[in-house]
Amino acid sequence: MKEVFKIKVTLVKNILEANTRIAEQNRKLFADRNVMAINIMSAPGAGKTTLIERTIKALKQNFEIAVIEGDIQSTYDAEKIAATGASVVQINTGGACHLDGNMISEVVDQFDLDLIDLLIIENVGNLVCPAEFDVGENFKVMLLSIPEGDDKPLKYPLIFNESSVLLINKIDLLPYVDCSVEKIRRESLKINPDLEIFEISCRKEEGLVGWYKWLEKKMEKR
Amino acid sequence: MHELALIESVMETVLEEMKRNNLSRVESITLRIGKMRQYVPDALTFGLECLSKDTPLEGAKLIIEEIPIKGHCSKCNREFIFKNMLDNTCPSCGEITSRITSGKELELVEFEGGV
Numbered sequence: 410m411k412e413v414f415k416i417k418v419t420l421v422k423n424i425l426e427a428n429t430r431i432a433e434q435n436r437k438l439f440a441d442r443n444v445m446a447i448n449i450m451s452a453p454g455a456g457k458t459t460l461i462e463r464t465i466k467a468l469k470q471n472f473e474i475a476v477i478e479g480d481i482q483s484t485y486d487a488e489k490i491a492a493t494g495a496s497v498v499q500i501n502t503g504g505a506c507h508l509d510g511n512m513i514s515e516v517v518d519q520f521d522l523d524l525i526d527l528l529i530i531e532n533v534g535n536l537v538c539p540a541e542f543d544v545g546e547n548f549k550v551m552l553l554s555i556p557e558g559d560d561k562p563l564k565y566p567l568i569f570n571e572s573s574v575l576l577i578n579k580i581d582l583l584p585y586v587d588c589s590v591e592k593i594r595r596e597s598l599k600i601n602p603d604l605e606i607f608e609i610s611c612r613k614e615e616g617l618v619g620w621y622k623w624l625e626k627k628m629e630k631r
Numbered sequence: 632m633h634e635l636a637l638i639e640s641v642m643e644t645v646l647e648e649m650k651r652n653n654l655s656r657v658e659s660i661t662l663r664i665g666k667m668r669q670y671v672p673d674a675l676t677f678g679l680e681c682l683s684k685d686t687p688l689e690g691a692k693l694i695i696e697e698i699p700i701k702g703h704c705s706k707c708n709r710e711f712i713f714k715n716m717l718d719n720t721c722p723s724c725g726e727i728t729s730r731i732t733s734g735k736e737l738e739l740v741e742f743e744g745g746v
Contacts, residue, residue: 427640
């Protein structure tokens with residue numbers, strides 16, 4: 410009878426290494442073409458698409474902006490963005506709850522990157538998975554709307570830790586919901602002291618100037 | 632849901648390494664995962680069960696080492712465990728630290744199999 414040996418193969422490697430490699434290629438491509446890429450992440454319904462519409466409207470005089478729309482299905486958001494005049498590509502993940510480096514690299518040649526200054530990537534609405542997957546962006550931007558509640562930093566710390574900017578949206582609804590912006594600020598900064606926080610209302614177009622200025626400053630430095 | 636994407640990635644690597652090492656079966660796969668990653672061990676195990684059906688990885692046992700979130704206090708040079716991400720006050724001197732030294736791990740450590 411054949412003797413059975415047990416063989417142990419030791420690897421100790423990052424499980425998402427393949428994704429990180431592709432994301433780094435994307436990042437290098439963006440840098441070579443002088444494109445700044447931001448990855449916008451939030452829960453469903455926090456207002457990502459409206460934020461992008463407002464941002465395009467405010468900055469399109471000075472910058473050429475393109476958008477990658479990530480959704481599980483539908484082209485509803487992409488149509489809204491197309492109406493602003495910005496070039497847009499829709500990715501339907503077909504069930505996947507986040508975008509990854511490979512999805513971005515597969516669509517990026519649909520843009521003429523030499524003509525683009527700012528690439529906005531709208532991730533799938535979800536507070537967990539998008540924070541895990543590097544897509545090759547320069548900055549991760551998180552949007553949290555106050556009806557979601559002020560317990561989110563504690564419940565979803567990774568996304569707060571990974572983001573460079575936190576936009577607290579729908580502040581016009583503060584009189585109607587039990588949510589402490591002060592608590593969100595305090596707890597987010599505990600998780601990530603370098604986080605830039607802006608309180609905004611996309612609907613009322615309030616508080617957005619600080620966000621635009623932040624973007625413009627980063628664009629100048631790119 | 633991110634559990635499935637992670638398991639897919641693990642399976643890809645293990646299947647490649649099996650070929651390289653001329654192995655035909657795998658008994659166990661060991662992962663090291665930081666608590667901050669918010670992976671649910673049971674969902675990972677279930678994910679492997681579902682995705683490995685009719686592959687050489689079918690029946691492999693998943694061993695998950697969960698790594699606590701730890702921070703380093705720059706004031707008293709001490710490492711301590713956070714109960715959660717907001718519990719980042721140094722227990723010996725009260726300094727708040729956000730320098731995480733562990734808890735974000737996402738590693739495929741090893742697997743054990745046979746020819």
